[in-house]
Amino acid sequence: MTMTDIMPPGLALKKVDERIMTLNVGPQHPGSGHMRIVVQIDGDYIVACDPDPGYVHRGEEKMAEYRNYITNVPHLERPVIHDSCNVLYPYVLGAEEILGIEVPERAKYVRVICSELNRCIYTMYWLAIYGIFLGHSTMFMWPAGDRELLIDLMEKVSGARVTHAHFIPGGVRNDLPANFEDVCLRQVNYFEKRIKEYAAVFYDNPILISRTQDTGILSRENAIRYGTTGSVLRASGVDYDLRVKAPYDVYDELDVHTNVMKEGDSYARSKVPWLDMIESCNIIRQALQKMPKSGSVRTKLKPNPKTKGPATVYKRVESGRGSLGCYIVSDGKTEPYRVKMSVPSFRNLLAMPNLLIGEKLGNMPSVYWSLNYWPVEADR
Amino acid sequence: MGTATGIIRALNSGIKHLAIKRFTLRYPEEKLKFVGDGYQFDPSTGVGIAGLKGRHMLFHDHCTGCQLCSIACEGVAEAIAMVKVPEEQKQNKKSIMPQIDYGKCVFCGLCVDACPFYALYMTNDYELSSFTKEGLIYTPAQLAVKPYLTQDSEIQITDRGATHG
DSSP states (O other): OOHHHHSOGGGTTSOOOTTOEEEEEOSSOTTTOSSEEEEEEETTEEEEEEEEOOTTOOOHHHHGGGSOTTTHHHHHTGGGGGGHHHHHHHHHHHHHHHHTOOOOHHHHHHHHHHHHHHHHHHHHHHHHHHHHHTTOHHHHHHHHHHHHHHHHHHHHHHSOSSOOOOEETTEESBOOOTTHHHHHHHHHHHHHHHHHTHIIIIITOHHHHHHHTTSSOOOHHHHHHTTOOHHHHHHTTOOOOHHHHSOOTTGGGSOOOOOOOSOOSHHHHHHHHHHHHHHHHHHHHHHHHHSOSSSOOBOOOOSSOOOOSEEEEEEEEEOSSSEEEEEEEEESSSSOSEEEEEOHHHHHHHTHHHHHTTSBGGGHHHHHHHTOOOHHHHHO | OOHHHHHHHHHHHHHGGGGSOOOOOOTTTSOBOOSTTSOEEETTTTEEEOOOOOSEEEOTTTOOOOOHHHHHHHTTTOOEEEEEOOTTSOOOSSOEEEEEETTTOOOOOHHHHHOTTSOEEEOSOOOOOOSSSGGGEEOHHHHTSOOOOOOOBOEEEETTEEEEO
16 A cells, blocks of 8 residues: 555645644745645655645636737736747637638748747746756756847847747737847857756766656656646656647647657656757757748737637647647637636646655655746646 | 766866856846847738837827727736827827836837837837836826937857857
8 A cells, every 4th residue: 555545635734643744835935936835744754745836826817808819918928927938829829710810831930939949948947946946056057047048039039038928819929030040040059059068067967866866756657647748748758749749830840859758757857858958949940941031920910809700719739848728718709708728837736746755855846846837827 | 977977077067167258248337239129010011020129119290199009008007098298299189199107018019019100119228217106107208209228238159158248
């Protein structure tokens, strides 16, 4: 009989034994993000864990019901401001289908480039926090600095460092600036060279390996059973990436390689996003090469576009954390009737209680943050 | 690979950075250069022109007081209010023009997309801090002023790493 059988995750707050002490990690703890993790420990070992999200709930889905398809754009990207293009992507794809508009070919490529840049920006931020949680200050400083190379590119494209509000139903807000291809290629190549240097200082570092290997093992069966997505699923040996399995926009014309690791431990979960970043650099180079050199990037649309009648649509994309879905119900008015977002952070969080049981308390940050969890997105 | 070798390799990778140039931007002395003169929008094609989404710039001779920018902002930030323009200033038939509260503005630029008369653009000015809330409210007269900018620093990639030069 395992610990999981004795105490299912939902009942972690129940008093069991005199020996057991209950600890609150968060919501003000810097290691928890905007959430509380209730852990029960026996000595140094975690016997039960109950994550308690919901501290940064903003009602994004309800807000979307009072705004039209265009004015929804600036606030729906707020849940993950570093990954704002990817958060908007499924909504924009869905809104395009409901409004019945075609997207120009060049806009699709611009979207792919922005989406991959945003994935790298998000992952670098995540990696910086993962590094500082494990006490590795260098791994905090380097990604936080090298992230600037890509933020600079996104700033040139969209005019904002975060919360770009760049994707819009019908394409993208503006065309790429002049000479962007050369600048992008130069900075992305240098960025790739830089992140490959992280291997020596972080991923091949024996101290990191001893702290993260064989902790929080998520088996292939459990990864599928809990419904995890993205890097967590791929680190457990499941080859699943929406860019390959269900390509959207022009991903079917690009050669996307999926990174899979079989171990399913914290180390694998922290390494897969890093490998994905190198793959993103490849995709950006391909997209820059295949992109039509001229043409429109946005279908002309009124500020308050009319829908074609009642419709429902579900679109999903691969974000920096995993598959991100958006379900839009339209009743024929200018505002959506319902917008529901199915976010990867929340799904990955469901696996956490079972990963932590039996681990030492000191391993909690490495397991928790390796789940690629972003609290604001889970609450939205 | 042994533990000792791994640690030496990690240290070595860090030591190499002694020879790499500083990447940090020394902000008030150096300022980043942006593409173009700020985010603009061409209503005839329906596509924007790339640029920084900074403080707005209002062209009084183009503004008709149609309130479309204010309506576009309603669902986003409610930052734009239409106010009466003093008589001595240049004005339109309705004599109303947008006034923007930068305490509320999220710099999404949807108001620029909404303007059909080439009257409202954004500029590269992003230094808007003020000691009072009232100081963040820009009247039509303040919005008409072209910002004075000294931005010339760009990311340069050299053999010794990236730097702001």
